Amino acid sequence: MSVPADLAPDTIARIQTRTVRVLAAGQVLGGVAFGATVSLGALLAADLSGQASLSGLATAAGTLGAALCAIPLAQLAGVRGRRFALSVGNALALVGIIVVVLAAAVREFPLLLVGILLIGAGNAVNLQSRFAATDLAPRERRGRALGTVVWATTVGGVLGPLMLTPGELLGGLVGMPPLTGAYLFAVVAQSAMFVLFLVALRPDPLLLAQRIARAPVASDAPAPEADRPIAARYAVFAIASSHIVMASVMAMTPVHLAHLAHGGHGAGHQGDTTEVTLLVGVTLALHVLGMYGASPLFGVLADRIGRVATVLGGQAILAASLVTAALWPGEPAAVMVALFLLGLGWSASTVAGSALLTESTPIGQRPRRQGFSDTAMMAAAAVGAVLAGVVLGEWGYGPLALLALVFVAAATVLSPLGRR
Incomplete structure (x- = not known):
């Protein structure tokens, strides 16, 4: 039986390489948009609402938006391919950025939450991109491919x-509302990401993988992987629990640092916003570096020592982060270290958990389970962010970190399920 040219192994390998490069470039742009907006959401929420305890609603709205979009985007990907689904998510995020700036201009807190909800679609796109990197990857290189795309962020x-x-300085020059200048960079980055996926993500990796699955002999592909629902469920739980830990603590960090920068006067204190944005910006940059910088290493580890072992390593790093934040909450340097470790632990658990979910699921069911996983992690984080705001307002930053250890313990205790 002759092998079609577009299904030959060397052709598939070339397409996979190109796909990873396109997805990585998109993640660079998505990282700019994410990093420029997530840092400001809590600060804008605290400013427009006048209550620090409501600042968690900003992250909750963003994660809820990603959760609401994850399954529909996954379903679109299963029918129309990754390219169409990712482009739709980018378009929604662009609309959200415009709504957020408008909300800050008219000082409407509910409108702000609507805009951040739409921006959550962009986060769903970033999450789905990591799965797109595994569509055509061989089993022994899935972790590496996934880690490479995550690293690009x-x-x-x-x-x-x-x-x-x-951005704050530039926004002031063009007359933008306070704390919205960085959204100028987000608009440019999100627009470029939209065009990149629409034009360059061809052929579509998921549609091609589905075609290969229908002709395994012709494509010289390995035997289809068996369905392992128990391992897949643990993967979903490990990803979701790690994300709720990361999101709840990270979401409250800008508000906590603003409180420290203002000498304990609270997030609503009207002071020099550039001092706050500098402290928050450096801390969040270190956090994002931890989230994505070591992801190729964790991908290689997941391929070599196993998915579950790498997830457990991530939980250990998360525990170290939370203990640091709990012991020295009033020291900005300690908070920076804690946020860096928080990103590292999240990265190890998410990369390895995503690889475990992919290889535990047949190709025909992957978009649905991947969408469910993203929905679960974002919905859990949305609830966690709201509760984190309450905990921060009532008890403080240290107790918040200690409470998050409960999820680390649960992911560790349940880890044997991932090997079944």
Whole structure:
């Protein structure tokens, strides 16, 4: 039986390489948009609402938006391919950025939450991109491919928070509302990402992988992987629990640092915003560096020592982060270290957990389970962010970190399920 030219192994390998490069470039742009906006959401929410305890609603709205979009985008990907789904998500995020700036101009807190909800679609796109990197990857290189795409977010993700102060200055020159200048960079980055995926993500990796699955002999592909639902469920739980830890603590860090910068006067204190954005920007840049900078290493580890072992390593790093934040909450340097470790632990658990979910699921069910996983992690983080705001307001930053250890313990205790 002759092998079609477009299904030959060397052709598939070339397409996979090109796909990873396109997805990585998109993640650079997505990282700029994410880093320039996520840092400001809590600050804008605290400013427009006048209550620090409501600042968690900003992150909750963003994660809820990603959760609401994850399954529809996954379903679109299963029918129309990754290219169409990712482009739709980018378009929604662009609309959200415009709504956020408008909300800050008219000082409407509910409208702000609507805009951040739409921006969450961009986060769903970033999450789905990591799965797109595994569509055509061989089993022994899935972790590496996934880690490479996640790593690409480092460039934009580190630059994004560092653009807060320049963005604030630029925004002031063009008459933008306070704390919205960095959204100028987000608009440019999100638009470029939209065009890149629409034009360059061809052939579509998921549609091609589905075609290969229908003709395994012709494509010289390995035997289809068996369905392992228990391992897949643990993967979903490990990803979601790690994300709720990361999101809840990270979401409250800008508000906590603003409180420290103002000498304990609270997030609503009207002071020098450039001092706050500089402190928050550097801290969030270190956090994003931890989230994405070491992801190729964790991908290689997941391929070599196993998915579950790498997830457990991530939980250990998360525990170290939370203990640091709990012991020295009033020291900005300690908070920076804690946020860097928080990103590292999230990266190890997410990269390895995503690889475990992919290889535990047949190709025909992957978009649905991947969408469910993203929905679960974002929905859990949305609830966690709201509760984190309450905990921060009532008890403080240290107790918040201690409470997050509960999820680390749960992911560790349940880890044997991932090997079944």
